[in-house]
Amino acid sequence: MFARVALLVLKKDIAIELRSYEIISTTTFFAAACVTIFSFAFTRDDETMAMSAAGIVWIAIAFSGTLALSRTFERERYGETLKALLLAPASRPAIYVGKLLGILCLIFATEILVVPMVALMFQSPLFNRPGMLLGLLVTGTIGYAAVGTLFAAMLVRARTRDVMLPILLYPITIPVIIAGVEGTTALMLSPPDEAMASLWLALLAFFDVVFVTLSLWMFEPLMTE
Amino acid sequence: MRKIFLPLLVITAALFAYSPYYINQAPYESTMLLVQKIFYYHFATWMAGATAVIVCGVASGYYLFKGSVVADRVAVATAELGVIFGAFGLISGTLWGRKAWGTWWAGDARVSMALVAELIFIGYLLVRKYGGPGSEKLSAAMGVFGAATAPFIYKSVDWWRTIHPKTSVMSSLNDTPGGVIMWNIVLFCTLAFMLLLTVVLAARMRLEELRADLDRLYLEAED
Amino acid sequence: MLLRTVALTLTSFVLTTGIALAQAPAGQDEFVPLSSLPPGQELPAAPLVLASYASFLLLMMFYLWTIWRRINKVEQDLDALKRRQGAASR
Numbered sequence: 001m002f003a004r005v006a007l008l009v010l011k012k013d014i015a016i017e018l019r020s021y022e023i024i025s026t027t028t029f030f031a032a033a034c035v036t037i038f039s040f041a042f043t044r045d046d047e048t049m050a051m052s053a054a055g056i057v058w059i060a061i062a063f064s065g066t067l068a069l070s071r072t073f074e075r076e077r078y079g080e081t082l083k084a085l086l087l088a089p090a091s092r093p094a095i096y097v098g099k100l101l102g103i104l105c106l107i108f109a110t111e112i113l114v115v116p117m118v119a120l121m122f123q124s125p126l127f128n129r130p131g132m133l134l135g136l137l138v139t140g141t142i143g144y145a146a147v148g149t150l151f152a153a154m155l156v157r158a159r160t161r162d163v164m165l166p167i168l169l170y171p172i173t174i175p176v177i178i179a180g181v182e183g184t185t186a187l188m189l190s191p192p193d194e195a196m197a198s199l200w201l202a203l204l205a206f207f208d209v210v211f212v213t214l215s216l217w218m219f220e221p222l223m224t225e
Numbered sequence: 226m227r228k229i230f231l232p233l234l235v236i237t238a239a240l241f242a243y244s245p246y247y248i249n250q251a252p253y254e255s256t257m258l259l260v261q262k263i264f265y266y267h268f269a270t271w272m273a274g275a276t277a278v279i280v281c282g283v284a285s286g287y288y289l290f291k292g293s294v295v296a297d298r299v300a301v302a303t304a305e306l307g308v309i310f311g312a313f314g315l316i317s318g319t320l321w322g323r324k325a326w327g328t329w330w331a332g333d334a335r336v337s338m339a340l341v342a343e344l345i346f347i348g349y350l351l352v353r354k355y356g357g358p359g360s361e362k363l364s365a366a367m368g369v370f371g372a373a374t375a376p377f378i379y380k381s382v383d384w385w386r387t388i389h390p391k392t393s394v395m396s397s398l399n400d401t402p403g404g405v406i407m408w409n410i411v412l413f414c415t416l417a418f419m420l421l422l423t424v425v426l427a428a429r430m431r432l433e434e435l436r437a438d439l440d441r442l443y444l445e446a447e448d
Numbered sequence: 449m450l451l452r453t454v455a456l457t458l459t460s461f462v463l464t465t466g467i468a469l470a471q472a473p474a475g476q477d478e479f480v481p482l483s484s485l486p487p488g489q490e491l492p493a494a495p496l497v498l499a500s501y502a503s504f505l506l507l508m509m510f511y512l513w514t515i516w517r518r519i520n521k522v523e524q525d526l527d528a529l530k531r532r533q534g535a536a537s538r
Contacts, residue, residue: 171344259493317500
């Protein structure tokens, strides 16, 4: 029942998105623009600083993630559909998981563009260990999106949501971003420091468990008027 | 609380007035000498700050699930105190680092994580102040997440390669000459800071109570 | 009224601590003859220690002052409101 509700919510979000491609196109465009600006900012004497690539990837993900989060819930607010969703006789945590999966799909789609783009523009060895990079990206994105979905959902009712989302989200997710950047940097060393990267990967997985548990636990009281 | 407030205040004041003399008596630490004397307040302030943060997290959770107004007031007051103690912890740490590490800001793991916690609770206060209606719940969620990072700050030095002293520094203190005196002073300062936390918390809670009274009266006046 | 006393006491206790703190570093300078300092001690530590304790004092005083000011303001508002209500009911 739980999984069915979550998948239904996800299916609904994907169906809406596939009708216009609005969020996915704006988010990926924004991420690409970010990376382009950074590629100018971090170029010295035509020699791009390859090691800064790790930071750029994660900053682009964090920024475009905020955009995806606020747009997704703005859409829900417009039609008052979130209210309807919450009135449905379904468990609240399941609705949360469904929304989280939708956000994750959007951010992963952005990453598919951003990561190769950074590797290309910064000529950095991002793909030394593709498996571990994938692991870092997946765990990091889950940690970021778990907190983001919770706060974006709460902010649907608030008047100041555009300012408040970054203020709430960024401080709390800085540890996730730090762990992601450090882990990715360890992978780009030659030879790649796999022990270090797996330590950061473990830390990210730990963050995921803590953040998802806390979010599931708090979603119910937070969304009750 | 009101009955024991004044005695508590006097005790706290006495402890703080005595602490500089007591710290002055402490023997010099063998490698860092005079600058190590920052440690007594530095450690104590982080203990008080961590207590404030954890209390804030628990109170926020309690407010979310039980809707207790008192818990909400405790959470606001402790968040503010956490920011104040955290600010002093960061300042004293920077001053110490200037001497011990040769640089103001070394970007080491625990310092960065402490700054993150400081940011979270400044964010808490910002949300509280500018969030508009319903900001109590938003900030409560932030308080819970903020408290969840506290264990990471504590353990970060053990996990990451870093220059900050490890958590074992406290137990090794007993082995050094004069260690017992230093240990006693550390405990003394921590006690003083904990009492200060309690006293200021009580004063800050009183402010929240008065504000609630004011709001209630305004509502009554409108009816 | 109690609150005003409390605020005053808080400020005075912080001030006493300040006087005590101001005396402490002076004693410390006498404690260490300069010659006994190891050669690695290029950077004098005393100003840093002093700055650290002084910053605590200033920060705490400032914070207590803000609490005191905020409580006063709310009390004033309360008084004003009560007076207005009293006038209205008569």
